[in-house]
Amino acid sequence: MGRASDLFLVLLVLGSSFVAYNVVTMIIHYSSSQNLVVDSMDDGLLLDPIVEKPKNLKKQKTTRAPFHIALTATNAPYGQWQCRIMYYWYKQKRNLPGSEMGGFTRVLHSGRPDNLMDEIPTVVVDPLPPGLDQGYIVLHRPWAFVQWLQQATIEEEYILMAEPDHIFLTPLPNLAYGGHPAAFPFFYIKPEQNEKIVRKYYPEEFGPVTNIDPIGNSPVIIEKNLLAEIAPTWMNVSLKMKQDPETDKAFGWVLEMYAYAIASALHGVRHILRKDFMLQPPWDLETKNKYILHYTYGCDYNLKGELTYGKIGEWRFDKRSYLQGPIPKNLPLPPPGVPESVVTLVKMMNEATSNIPNWDSSS
Known part of the structure; x- marks a missing residue:
């Protein structure tokens, strides 16, 4: 240079x-x-x-x-x-x-x-x-x-x-x-x-x-x-x-x-x-061999489990629906046919909200 x-x-x-x-x-x-x-x-x-891979990365880290x-x-x-x-x-x-x-x-x-x-x-x-x-x-x-x-x-x-x-x-x-x-x-x-x-x-x-x-x-x-x-x-x-x-x-x-x-x-x-660092539902369908789930996109589906992106679905999860307060406990699971990544997201949300103390409107 x-x-x-x-x-x-x-x-x-x-x-x-x-x-x-x-x-x-x-x-x-x-x-x-x-x-x-x-x-x-x-x-x-x-x-x-x-x-x-560059030559200086040929060796695997050992510590x-x-x-x-x-x-x-x-x-x-x-x-x-x-x-x-x-x-x-x-x-x-x-x-x-x-x-x-x-x-x-x-x-x-x-x-x-x-x-x-x-x-x-x-x-x-x-x-x-x-x-x-x-x-x-x-x-x-x-x-x-x-x-x-x-x-x-x-x-x-x-x-x-x-x-x-x-x-x-x-x-x-x-x-x-x-x-x-x-x-x-x-x-x-x-x-x-x-x-x-x-x-x-x-x-x-x-x-x-x-x-x-x-x-x-x-x-x-x-x-x-x-x-x-x-x-x-x-x-x-x-x-x-x-x-x-x-x-x-x-x-x-x-x-x-x-x-x-x-x-x-x-x-x-x-x-x-x-590429395995993160996945982003609904576009990424599975969580297998991924480290982080990033729920930035809205997930909208009809009751047949079909994606209706761009149109509010009969079943949906979108973090932007909760601008003024926390998501509720026990979110309903998606209908059959919805990808595993979205199901996992909802299950992990529900587990967290069930175990975090004082999870209510005062959060």
Whole structure:
């Protein structure tokens, strides 16, 4: 990489520091180069046939490498009930054989404590100043991680960046390998198809846009020190993207995901792409050989068990139906014919709500 590239990255990192300084000021004022794709849960890293593993990954790890689970959240009821369910399943899976799950932190970017402080390990950080997110609440995430990494004492050397709507299906090992973080590949993150916009933040001297992995920041397992380097750049790129009308229009609700992918590439970081890291019903039909269930999409079916996506079904589960309070206990099971992934989701929801104390409208 030439001098121009080095200068750009220095300026960007300095810009990140400058943005961070300005954010703090405003808060006070307002009071290896290869794309690694892994198909299955296999310690030998079953690879997509067109992809090879870098030489420095040929050796299998022989020691445990615990990782800390961190998720950013608000104090809104919608996020609170999801965090409670996620934390329940973390506790169920953490100490099982095969797990390398370490400590847990909810990074609460409301700027003040809430009523879950005694239930879930939590660190309170500041939100962005009013109006800076332009209604895009996910923009608080990189700023929350910057603050948390600066102030927290984290025993583990690795961090899993997770989200409230994640459920651990099985004990999760550390899928990262040294300086290669592990991430889930999203089909809708397409740097090559958006090269004109991407080049605003990833100049040509850094290399082809294929250096940018098709990922977001979650789920990602990454070395703590590496994340501390990337996070300010991630924040800076996110803010710049949101302030650019063309980028904002093109990337929409996945803007912050692109920002993390680009920030990682600017630091020369490539991720091991683990297809088995996560599944997303209703599109993924089975939970077999998957680690995390992500219930971001609505699940709508008729009584014949047929998917009616885009149309409210006779049977449905959609987390957005519960914006003002927690899901009820004992959700009805789907009708016969609905995929196993959706049935598992409902059963795990019901188990959690039956065992979490004080699961009611006061959550």
